[in-house]
Amino acid sequence: MDADRRCDARRNRSRPVSFIVEAAQYDRFMGRYSVPLAPRFADLAAVDPGQRALDVGCGPGSLTGELVRRLGPGAVSAVDPSEPFVDAVRERHPGVSVQQASAEELPFEDRTFDAALAQLVVHFMADAVGGLREMARVTRETGVVAACVWDHAGGRGPLSVFWQAARDLDPTVDDESRLAGAHEGHLGQLFQAAGLREIEESALSVSVEHPTFEEWWEPFTLGVGPAGGHTAGLDAERQARLREGCRELLPAPPFTITALAWAARGHV
Ligand SMILES: C[S@@+](CC[C@H](N)C(=O)[O-])C[C@H]1O[C@@H](n2cnc3c(N)ncnc32)[C@H](O)[C@@H]1O
Numbered sequence: 001m002d003a004d005r006r007c008d009a010r011r012n013r014s015r016p017v018s019f020i021v022e023a024a025q026y027d028r029f030m031g032r033y034s035v036p037l038a039p040r041f042a043d044l045a046a047v048d049p050g051q052r053a054l055d056v057g058c059g060p061g062s063l064t065g066e067l068v069r070r071l072g073p074g075a076v077s078a079v080d081p082s083e084p085f086v087d088a089v090r091e092r093h094p095g096v097s098v099q100q101a102s103a104e105e106l107p108f109e110d111r112t113f114d115a116a117l118a119q120l121v122v123h124f125m126a127d128a129v130g131g132l133r134e135m136a137r138v139t140r141e142t143g144v145v146a147a148c149v150w151d152h153a154g155g156r157g158p159l160s161v162f163w164q165a166a167r168d169l170d171p172t173v174d175d176e177s178r179l180a181g182a183h184e185g186h187l188g189q190l191f192q193a194a195g196l197r198e199i200e201e202s203a204l205s206v207s208v209e210h211p212t213f214e215e216w217w218e219p220f221t222l223g224v225g226p227a228g229g230h231t232a233g234l235d236a237e238r239q240a241r242l243r244e245g246c247r248e249l250l251p252a253p254p255f256t257i258t259a260l261a262w263a264a265r266g267h268v
Pocket of ligand 1: 035058059081102103104124
């Protein structure tokens, strides 16, 4: 990896990424993939009854729900910088302690949790190593820190067809592939830089069936995350060209998107 790319991937570039959206919009755009990812990720982190766990960058609660199922609401805490998502998790998961906060400044004492998890978040942290260090700080000695990020660089994430079509129209497009943790082996490097031990890397995969092209496409127009921001920034003609480019790349409906996330876990 060249120096520029390494620099990008530790400290993500500032760009317009919006997660100040309604929970229902997120559910339709990314929740459809992150809900089935959550049990696989919780298994990887070995989340078991009796533990206290922290969901970092909880969004509207895809992983929070899985942690509540395993541990009960009183044993789960969650943070996210997005106010509408914090409100949604409070409403959806009564009894969970939810705060508006970023990974880089977690509002907890040292060694509060048995496990700290960040599902699809490291690539949005302004300082990925700093965020992972904070997750380690609030986790007890020998406890687990775990993270996963879609394989945006390898073209096997759930948004890869979208970004392929966007690159076909504009090769300079910022397609998330250079973000922290988005290519094989990078989460492990970040975990090492954050001082974690006994690091294990793996990949998690989910498959989601889409009944129609419109059901797949329409959530991209809701303005969620970098892909939604990119779509919203196009005029009607370019947006139509992007939509048709995606249609050409996808199989005839119904089709299944199989998405892969790089994952890592380490001990404090
Ligand atoms: C792709 S969503 C993942 C949400 C949820 N974990 C899931 O799996 O559906 C990314 C989330 O990271 C949050 N986020 C962005 N920057 C963050 C940071 N520095 N620290 C913690 N969370 C952050 C966003 O607000 C958003 O909710």
